Amino acid sequence: MTDAVSENDLNAYVDRQLDPVRRLAIEDFLARNPQDAARVMADMRSRVVLRLALGEAPGRPSRKMVDAAGRLETGMFWERMVSRFRKVAAIAFFIGIGWFAHDEASPLHISGSEAAPIPPAFIEDALQAHRTEKIRANMASQSHEQIYDREDIFRSTKIEMPPLPPAWRVTDVQVFPSHQGASVEASVQAGALGRVSLFAAHVDTNMNVPPKLTQSGAETTFYWQKGTLLFAITGDKAGRPLRRAAHGLFETMR
């Protein structure tokens, strides 16, 4: 062995933070240096003692602490989901509470997602979205070069996504488990419309509702229902082109 053995090496040996080759080298060194071997043994023993003595958490955490931890955890989930659902948070809100119940409260207006109270069902959905790996793993289209494979999405989610105009390019497809089955969000480069999100989810009611408008900050969303599926398309550029696109998608699904 030519490399000098350092204090750090001996620590890393005790803490098992050496790669196997270096580990062997240290053992070779220790075999020839009993004084260092004894010292390493002593460190290992104290390591075990400390783990024994300090490894158990003291008793049960207080109610107060569990509450604080739960609040933090929920807050962090929510922040993460906001960034993930930013484009569709307003729509998800409708799904959480059943949007037809609120149809009379037209014109539908949802303030920014941060300001909106979070319905419990949506929180649960958001938590669920965290556990998507299984579903996503089963979908061949969930690679990074996302392909908008409608059959594939249907097989996984029972959601029939609309065919898109040929100029549109899907950059990402995400599947989230939610209260009433999976939901799907597709990120699309939609030509002149720029980047839009297409969101689809199951709902309880069965009817056809043509696209309606809702505005959320700078973002414009059109949402419609086809059978038991709710769709939403959201873009940053307000106005007519998005409306036309929404109606186009709605029509193709008849």
Place this chain on the structure above:
Amino acid sequence: MADTEKLDVVGMLGPLRRYARSLTRNDARAEDLVHDALVRAYERPDARRNAGNLRTWLFSIVHNLFIDDWRRTGAEARRAEAHAALAVDTAVDDPESRLRLKQILDLFMALPDVQRAALHLVTVEEMSYQEAADSLGIPVGTLMSRLSRARAAIRGLEAGDASPEIRRAALRVIGGKDD
């Protein structure tokens, strides 16, 4: 923060509480420290977004709170305060081993705060050196240095010290300053 990372704050309570106990050397104060840390974490969404790793981040909040606030304001108990109710007795039957265990634990509890923190993170939490250094907000070199001092202190007079060969190497590798 990576999307795939598990957001299991509640599951982190055990590790946070035992770390806080090693810092405060007192169960009741440890509970308060962790609670305060969770509240602080909740109140700082900006810091949260920039945090890389949930575990490292939470541990660093507990640590900073302890070092910056608790210790400075004198809220931390005097060093002499007994560290009661540690789970030493349950682990070992034979009285001699128990005594030995108690000695090592006493030595650990008598270490300077920063050394105790470093040794706890690496030993009990089994953090990598990089993670432990991140949790403490120090370079890895400083962590290694604290670790060495802590271990040397616990080793005490027991197993002799490093051979001259190690000393030379150590001087070359670590060499730099420590606090």
